[in-house]
Amino acid sequence: MLNLDEIYLAEYSVPQRCFHIETACEAIESNLRQMVGSWTNSFLPFAICSSRMEASRACDVLREQMEAHSKSRGTVSTGEEMICELCEVTGGVL
Secondary structure: OOOHHHOEEEEEEOOOOEEEEEEHHHHHHHHHHHHHHOOOOOEEEEEEEOOHHHHHHHHHHHHHHHHHHHHHHOOOOOHHHHHHHHHHHHOOOO
16 A cells, blocks of 8 residues: 655745655645645645655755756756756756
8 A cells, every 4th residue: 555654755946946855645735735725835846755865865966957057057047947948958857
């Protein structure tokens, strides 16, 4: 049986420009609270992981890619621009 407390989501918020890690169970609970409370969450999951450590590493990898991408362009892009461009470059695999 699938245990949602043992699956971790690595997430990124473009407006907040920050990373977040939570279990799948926590993400579902948060989404339900959002639906009931009519508020939105800007965090978007980009990796499904088997441990908090693996999710943390996924955040590190994306952060490094975003920084490298900014340096290669010579300008600082918004988080949204960087993620869109990285998805184009990697074929959607971050």
